[in-house]
Amino acid sequence: MRPFELGAVPALSRSTVDRQETLRTDPDRLVRRWADARVVVVDPWGRTPVRRDAVGAVGAASGAESGGAPVSTRKAADLAAAPPEDASFLGEWDGVDYWMLPVDAPSELDTVEVDGGWGVRQEMPASDDEVWLELRGHGALLDDTSAGLLTTAEALRNWHWRGRFCARCGAPVRRTQFGWATHCTGCEREEYPRTDPAVICLVHDDVGVNGAKVLLARQPVWPPKRYSVLAGFVEAGESLEGCVEREIREEVGVEVRDARYLGSQPWPFPRSIMLGFAARTETDAPLRPADGEIEEARWFSRDEVRAAFAGENDELLLPGRTSIAYVMLRSWADADS
Known part of the structure; x- marks a missing residue:
């Protein structure tokens, strides 16, 4: 498998x-x-x-x-x-x-x-x-x-x-290259569109190859029953794999291993690119949601996630189809453990 x-x-x-x-x-x-x-x-x-x-x-x-x-x-x-x-x-x-x-x-x-x-x-x-x-x-x-x-x-x-003003001197900038660069009217600094990398990771347990359960969490601003996979921004001087391990540890208190890349998606809200990963953790890993960041974290079985996608699980609302989280969860749910 x-x-x-x-x-x-x-x-x-x-x-x-x-x-x-x-x-x-x-x-x-x-x-x-x-x-x-x-x-x-x-x-x-x-x-x-x-x-x-x-x-x-x-x-x-x-x-x-x-x-x-x-x-x-x-x-x-x-x-x-x-x-x-x-x-x-x-x-x-x-x-x-x-x-x-x-x-x-x-x-x-x-x-x-x-x-x-x-x-x-x-x-x-x-x-x-x-x-x-x-x-x-x-x-x-x-x-x-x-x-x-x-x-x-x-x-x-x-x-x-x-980015209407120069980050170096504060002077207004003008657009160049038909929207793909700006030129500072003060210090003549040239700037190009920026993208902030963020990792988004599907954590599953260590049963079989793909696990039997997936770890999902809910932010405090989300309504009850809305869950998704965990995500966070890459810090300066940090590798993508290091970010996966740190973010999961900080948000739910779990140590993960075997992080592997799945795919990416631009997320221009305002300027991110989501880098999708999967990782494993112990089946009985205790969950410690970060105060103020994670309202609740829970393990869900593959059958529970499949039922949610089919509209047959009123206790679990999953991400919309625009998000890469949707594709990640759908792909995991369709796989065998």
């Missing part, structure tokens, strides 16, 4: 677009193709329009690991004669250039309920043709191209919003 692996690509790791890094320094080419480009518009809450009929069709599909709803892009020429200063180039797909442009929040729209993950329904702005969705709760509804576009768009939007 082999150790379990991820059975699907995490929702926000899906992408088809060629980022075309060399084009960011070719303004003539990008400006010349602007009129035929498509633009992903994103409001201050990170929401973008998606076809309403596609959202309904995807939302009605049960058991789908990823959706097929496309983002409703706008024709660039209808928005501006040339790339605006705050537009960011996302890449090329199927002969078309794609950009991101921040816009004001939609107004005078109705609302519609959409599944936001964790069994929560969200009220989102909607017209007759479109629903404005946000990436964190609804990324899994999108098709592969749209998921990649919106993930990159949200990462750049968050970076620019938080």
Whole structure:
């Protein structure tokens, strides 16, 4: 029997677009193709329009690991004669250039309920043709191209919003390379988008190869019955494996071993990348939840997790499909011990 692996690509790791890094320094080419480009518009809450009929069709599909709803892009020429200063180039797909442009929040729209993950329904702005969705709760509804576009768009939007001033001298910065760098107007320092690494680890017991039980925890701000795997940021000078061991020890008081890499997913809220691991611990390891960080930690059997995925366990709410935690838990539940 082999150790379990991820059975699907995490929702926000899906992408088809060629980022075309060399084009960011070719303004003539990008400006010349602007009129035929498509633009992903994103409001201050990170929401973008998606076809309403596609959202309904995807939302009605049960058991789908990823959706097929496309983002409703706008024709660039209808928005501006040339790339605006705050537009960011996302890449090329199927002969078309794609950009991101921040816009004001939609107004005078109705609302519609959409599944936001964790069994929560969200009220989102909607017209007759479109629903404005946000990436964190609804990324899994999108098709592969749209998921990649919106993930990159949200990462750049968050970076620019938080990095309006130079970290060295405090002077305002201006955008360069069509959204992929900034240049300080004071000390001329150049900066590029940042990503913070974080580990997320599925801990199982030492029964067989893949364990018979999984360790899940609940944060104090979460409602009862909502659990997920453990996660934390990598500290300066720390290896990924060292971070796995430290975070599990700090959060639930358990020593783990045999940490192994499973996969990754960007998580631009505001600028993380989640690095998925699995690790083992003793079957009877005592749990000591960290005060103020972990409200409760519990062992769950594979049958309990499978029942939760099937909607047949009212005592366990699992992560929504946008999170890599969903894929990790689903893959473990589908494996044999």
